[in-house]
Amino acid sequence: MKKTLENKYFAVLIIFSFLVYIMSNGEWCIPIFAWIYPILFLCMIYLNRTRKVCLIISSIYAIGFIVQFWRAIGMDIKICIIVAILLSFLKVLPYIYWSKSKMRFQDTIIFASIMVSIEYIIYLVYPILGGLSDAYTQYHNLYLLQMVTVTGIYGITFLIYWTAAMVIWIWNNKSKKEYIRKYIIVYGSVVGLVFAYGVVMFHFAGNSDKSVRIAGVTVPISELLNNDEDVYSAFYTNTFTDENITNARSKLSSVAEELFLKTELEAQAGAKIVFWSELNGAVLKQDEDMLLQRASDMAKQEEIYLIVSLLVKTPYVDLKENKTVSFNPQGELISEYFKHGRSIGELCQKGDGILKSFDTEYGRIAPFICSDMAFLSKIQQAGRDNVDILIVPASDWKEMTLLAAKTAIVRGVENGSNIIRHTNNGMSIVSDFRGSVLAQTDYFQSDTKTLSAQVIAKGRFTLYSYIGNLFVYLCNLYLLGSFILPKIKRLIKK
Structure with missing residues (x-):
């Protein structure tokens, strides 16, 4: 018993x-x-x-x-x-x-x-x-x-x-x-x-009162990339037709129009730095230069730092370019960063993982893309190079977004950097170098799909950045x- x-x-x-x-x-x-x-x-x-x-x-x-x-x-x-x-x-x-x-x-x-x-x-x-x-x-x-x-x-x-x-x-x-x-x-x-x-x-x-208004903008791109016959054929197959290409270019041009309109609105609302969430600047290679020229003109016109997130597809080339391209208020290209931390099945060129930071009047800034934030050794560059603000364009799905946000917050604390992570299909957050969440927005409950917030413009030293x-x-x-x-x-x- x-x-x-x-x-x-x-x-x-x-x-x-x-x-x-x-x-x-x-x-x-x-x-x-x-x-x-x-x-x-x-x-x-x-x-x-x-x-x-x-x-x-x-x-x-x-x-x-x-x-x-x-x-x-x-x-x-x-x-x-x-x-x-x-x-x-x-x-x-x-x-x-x-x-x-x-x-x-x-x-x-x-x-x-x-x-x-x-x-x-x-x-x-x-x-x-x-x-x-x-x-x-x-x-x-x-x-x-x-x-x-x-x-x-x-x-x-x-x-x-x-x-x-x-x-x-x-x-x-x-x-x-x-x-x-x-x-x-x-x-x-x-x-x-x-x-x-x-x-x-x-x-x-490391307390600081200096801040800068940063905006992350996005458009609902996932449905177009995954379910639209023309865009899907052009980006993910080699069996597309000339009609698919023509239609895809037209549809992606409409997306770009909306992105630039949102960028302009945020700049006029006081944002000094604006960036697009991951994959939003989907473009065929033949249209990339035209899109980048327009981004340069927008940065100069609105006197902002503009970081565009691109997914560039060259027809008949399997690996796409998942990258950010940054412009200063003079319209000059100052940084180009390719995603390093690819997820399983992500057919994109692998970046070198080397930090592409740049100095601004609002502190030193560096873009990292989505799952790059999981790579400790790469993010440590931000701490060693005294990066004040990490810009993180991302693309999630509903079930994983909180896990990704937690990772970004912790990476910021480890390296003494402030974080703004803006995403498709998930939770966007702003956190300071102490891990305090200053702002957040849910893609699924937002009408504008935009995150705009005052971000602390000064990071702090951390020992972890150096001793790993x-x-x-x-x-x-x-x-x-x-x-x-x-x-x-x-x-x-x-």
Whole structure:
């Protein structure tokens, strides 16, 4: 009877853990659950240290990933299942270690360090998947978020998993009050320092009153690119006719007319910098020069910085150009940037990923395009080059837009840059270098499809821009020392 009750309670724990994990990230994210589910997983191991429990945890990771992210990342369901299984094999490794460990204090640090290393490996394999880390769920916790100015997102990952391990460790040693006291003080001191640093960085570091009005404009282009027979044929097939080309040019010309009209209206409303969201300047190669000349004339006429986002298609050439072209108020071309971080199946030329920033009277500005924001090493250029404002034209779909917005906000904090991200089919945001969201608009609820806001014109220095993922390497060194040094000592004793 007792055994049956224990099995029932354990089954309830499994179901509860699964539900909490599903809501810890992805479409139904409740940020506090990102802290709770690792504790529940460790509770399962505390109650039953068998291989079966690790298999259950791995299964929860796999199934949960599909539920959380399938629609958000836009993968074919078969590919998503394969990715989920592979990730689950990686993410269960810290729990396997914990189940076999002696559950000492140092094992809590090893547990957290293993997860940090695994998340970094996932990022290296496919950076866009790295953007699904639990760390991004904490973007509203602005004091905690300042930690990324030193450690990047991996400091938050470490703290989440170290906290979980400490909860179980303290419970496991609750009868040894004198023994655990000094370690609780160590843990509490680290957490205290993190939040003290966060308070200082949020309230006192790099404040600026200078701002500039920036507008992001968009037109509903997705329907035309994906479902219009003429435009789709011209951009995505080699079986188009002369009539398709003629009709496509006419339809895209109408889109450009609307974009320039919106640009003019925003400039007359006081915007000093105007940019188009990703893909909006869809144009056939033969019409590109004419469109760029008009953009140059518009920038000069309205005395604005104009950043046009283009999707340029050359007939019979598979790879399109997804790029931004920037003009100063004199109408001079000052920057051309090609998208570097292409999504799966995106048939566009791969840019070199080198920052194309330019100085203005409103600070140093650099454009990055949509998923480029997932590439840590590329965005670090913004911090090192003292970029004050990152202009991010984007194109989303409804289910993924919040994930993309979180990534952009965190990238801005890491590198001390202010962010304005304007998108088709999603949530557009303006955030400052501290992570505070200053403005936002929903494409699906907006009549104008425009985001216009005062953006802080001065960024700030961050250590992370220069040291990069040093924290990850330190975690790896700690792991190496923890596993290798004891073996060396045993060999020396022999």
